[in-house]
Amino acid sequence: MAQEIATQAAHQAAGLGPVMAFALVGIVGVGAQWLAWRLRLPAIVFMLIAGVLVGPVTGLVDPMRDFGDLTGPLISLAxxxxxxxxxxxxxxxxxxxxxxxxxxxxxxxxxxxxxxxxxxxxxxxxxxxxxxxxxxxxxxxxxxxxxxxxxxxxxxxxxxxxxxxxxxxxxxxxxxxxxxxxxxxxxxxxxxxxxxxxxxxxxxxxxxxxxxxxxxxxxxxxxxxxxxxxxxxxxxxxxxxxxxxxxxxxxxxxxxxxxxxxxxxxxxxxxxxxxxxxxxxxxxxxxxxxxxxxxxxxxxxxxxxxxxxxxxxxxxxxxxxxxxxxxxxxxxxxxxxxxxxxxxxxxxxxxxxxxxxxxxxxxxxxxxxxxxxxxxxxxxxxxxxxxxxxxxxxxxxxxxxxxxLGLADTDKPGVLIVGGSRFSTRLGEALQKADVPVLIADPNHQHLIRARAAGLKTFYGDILGEAAEDTIERLAYSNVLAVTDNDAYNTLVCTDLGAELGRAHVWQVARQKEDQRRHALPTQLGGQPFGGGRSFETFRDMEREGWSFRVTRLTEEFTLAQWRERRPMAVPILRISPRGEIGFVDNGEEMKADAGMRILALLPPDAGSPDAGSPDAGSEDPARQSVPEGGDRPDAPPGPVAPLP
The missing domain is CATH 1.20.1530.20 (Na+/H+ antiporter like fold)
Incomplete structure (x- = not known):
């Protein structure tokens, strides 16, 4: 009996011990999932490889040695x-x-x-x-x-x-x-x-x-x-x-x-x-x-x-x-x-x-x-x-x-815009011309007339309802922008969908009076801000004044600094990476963009047309023309059109 106890003690001493082994299992398992997420590869493969490496290959973890007879029940309960x-x-x-x-x-x-x-x-x-x-x-x-x-x-x-x-x-x-x-x-x-x-x-x-x-x-x-x-x-x-x-x-x-x-x-x-x-x-x-x-x-x-x-x-x-x-x-x-x-x-x-x-x-x-x-x-x-x-x-x-087989949604992450205003329609047109999938949702049928007329995909109903879950292929739209005239609803949408898509992929327009302490909300509620803290009313007024969307592709020759110098009044809305990844912009002065990145921005009506042949000549209002590849087009786009009636 004493010999068996000594043998078991020696066997336990050869390992890390149950506490350290348990911690190592957690670190390796979660670490494998994180690495798979970063590399965009199946997590299961990484976990399988990691388990073999820490187990039979290196001997760091031996479930029977470290956990004994509890191994089976632990796995069964899990x-x-x-x-x-x-x-x-x-x-x-x-x-x-x-x-x-x-x-x-x-x-x-x-x-x-x-x-x-x-x-x-x-x-x-x-x-x-x-x-x-x-x-x-x-x-x-x-x-x-x-x-x-x-x-x-x-x-x-x-x-x-x-x-x-x-x-x-x-x-x-x-x-x-x-x-x-x-x-x-x-x-x-x-x-x-x-x-x-x-x-x-x-x-x-x-x-x-x-x-x-x-x-x-x-x-x-x-x-x-x-x-x-x-x-x-x-x-x-x-x-x-x-x-x-x-x-x-x-x-x-x-x-x-x-x-x-x-x-x-x-x-x-x-x-x-x-x-x-x-x-x-x-x-x-x-x-x-x-x-x-x-x-x-x-x-x-x-x-x-x-x-x-x-x-x-x-x-x-x-x-x-x-x-x-x-x-x-x-x-x-x-x-x-x-x-x-x-x-x-x-x-x-x-x-x-x-x-x-x-x-x-x-x-x-x-x-x-x-x-x-x-x-x-x-x-x-x-x-x-x-x-x-x-x-x-x-x-x-x-x-x-x-x-x-045509059973997967597009690889390009799309944008789900909640709210069917004129601003939303113009933004949706710009994104669609930039080859970004767009869906505009609104519970008011009248608000979607403009979007339908522009050829955009729409959903009539509450985006948080069961009908939306049954109808919309949500995996096709990995980014959500809440831009209705109801601040509380925007916050609710971003809070609910943020848990599913991740808080880094939900944005909303700035709320009225959110800078006042009595109207401030906890950081756990709502989505990320964009557009330099402008509210829905501000964007609506800008659209009525004739501001228009334009897309610019940065190159090695035409950098972000040059774009800012040429367009000092531009309001950056979002940027699109060469891989199609989307990120809305809140503070344009802190925005970072490299060659190959596309910037979608709002330009004032007096911005005029870029000089023919300049790097910015390829930037245009996607609501009126197709988006070219940076400075490849020598022709300048026409001036801003009047707002939709």
Whole structure:
């Protein structure tokens, strides 16, 4: 006994210790996501590489050494929270035309995928029928932890994005339960367990988990709607409730807790709670941390010696799954639907696996080996190989494939202008001529007449309403400009959309009297200022006086300093980088711009036309002409036109 304690102490001393290891996992996971964001590459790939580097390569983190028996429960609880957050994001009211496809991918795709995956494992990987059936059930899952980051980076159209998201979240617990069913059958033949008893226990466990999840969701909604829980305790109560729901269901039937928390999240997400936005944002932040940590832990737990057990059949297995089983499952499931063939093909070629697959596969692989199924030990390395290949493959090909099939929004970040005034219309025309996607939204139909007449895209309705979420491809418009005559509404729009797009991408006109202390708002509210602190009324008066928009492209010969010298009265509105990135300007004197940058500015009516052949001759009012390339055009643009009636 003493020797065992000494050995364990020496083993712990060889590592960083649980506290330092936990901190390192967090730093590496979040750091990998930040690096991926900076490099505009899939975050999942970086997390996978980082986990392998700090784990089996360098030995800095060894989950079993540093965390011991808590590793498995920690991963299970993290996966439960991730699936719960996914369930909360599934809004039944906003499925729209994707409803039929989702139902088919779940009701037909899940069992068909189980069958196809089992055949691929048996014929390509040469696994026994027992191991193939268990692992094939687990392979139903497509990984919400992987799908969500990929969808954000791919800027996918709404319907295929909904199909992939719903399939991933709903099929995750189904895949785990399929493995439970298959494992129960294996025990019947290998452990002399009565078939009736195994079926009864499994059926009761699934039913209990489903009822428990629905009841927990309804109880939470009842407590939150009736004011029985104060606002500051809603998030803690939610966390405790989902953890208890997961634990109770998992006690009755292992892995059924995933079904319970998914059902619980689905009920809460469709209850239209007043505090839903705050709950969802907090859960999203928690999910980012948990996804990072779980991927690092799973990658760090990899035993390189297990991969050495694989042979050429593993490559055949990957090809069979990615190239045959997944496409056949999706295409057969969606046969006869109104979903376009390009969307079907895209979904068929997209099937990344993630956290749940690796976690559940490792668990059941060990159980099968203990039950006497020798090749059960191959399930864990095969699962990790499948996750690695699909994550890397889809991480680098999903966005290009979506663009090739015409299912991705434009790469150029667009501008959503809230408010249909004359100023907004002129600005929209200027941006559209500068090849920047523009959408003008206004709840007043009359305010959009000018924009429609100018050929601009418009949305009639409240930009914060459900109709806007169902109609507008928000990923196409990564910048928001609130420029209505209602300061309070501008602030509300920027505050609400800023949480989704980032505060660096929402702007609003200056509020009246905002420089007075009694009218000042906290910095957490509203968007960034632009236009030198000018209000809506100021811009409206400038437009009526004949001020016009012009775009100037800076070059090595014609610098920002020269532009300022030539146009001292110009009011910079925004700048467009060579990559199409947009940044509105508040203080023109502090504005920085390099060669290749385009500046959109308001010029006074007496600015006149630039001298022919000068570098600024290429600048013009996009509302009247097409935007040239800097100083390439020798002809001067005509003078400012009169304001629209």
């Amino acid at each position: 996966v439960a929270v991730i699936l719960f957050e996914g369930g909360m994001s599934l809004d039944l009211h906003r499925l729209g035309d994707a409803r039929a496809g989702v139902m088919r991918l779940v009701l037909i795709g899940a069992p068909l995928g189980w069958l196809m995956s089992t055949l691929a494992l048996r014929l390509a990987a040469d696994l026994s029928w027992e191991s193939a059936a268990v692992f094939g059930g687990i392979m139903i899952v497509t990984g919400p932890t992987v799908i969500a980051p990929l969808l954000r980076s791919a800027r996918l159209a709404r319907r295929p994005a909904q199909l992939l998201q719903w399939e991933a979240i709903v099929n995750d617990p189904i895949g785990a339960l399929a493995a439970v069913l298959a494992y129960g059958v294996v025990l019947v033949f290998h452990a002399d367990l009565a078939l009736s008893k195994a079926a009864l226990e499994t059926g009761f466990g699934i039913l209990f988990a489903l009822v428990l999840g629905l009841a927990a969701g309804r109880a939470t909604v009842w407590a939150f709607q009736g004011g029985r829980v104060p606002e500051f305790m809603k998030v803690p109560v939610l966390f405790v409730g989902l953890l208890m729901t997961f634990a109770l269901a998992d006690t009755i039937l292992h892995e059924s807790g995933l079904l319970a928390v998914t059902a619980m999240g689905l009920v809460i997400g469709n209850a239209d709670l007043p505090a839903y936005t705050e709950l969802r944002r907090f859960k999203e932040h928690a999910t980012v941390l948990l996804v990072s940590g779980v991927f690092i832990l799973l990658a760090a737990s990899l035993d390189l010696s297990q991969l050495a057990m694989l042979d050429w059949r593993a490559a055949g297995f990957i090809i069979a799954v990615v190239g045959i089983a997944r496409p056949a499952t999706v295409l057969l499931s969606l046969m006869g639907t109104t979903i376009a063939w390009k969307e079907r093909l895209f979904i068929a070629l997209t099937g990344p696996r993630g956290v749940v697959l690796v976690a559940v596969a490792g668990l059941f692989g060990q159980r099968l080996a203990d039950a006497g199924v020798e090749d059960g030990a191959l399930i864990a390395p095969l699962a990790f190989l499948l996750v690695t290949v699909t994550v890397v493959l889809h991480g680098f090909t999903l966005a290009p494939l979506a663009r090739f």
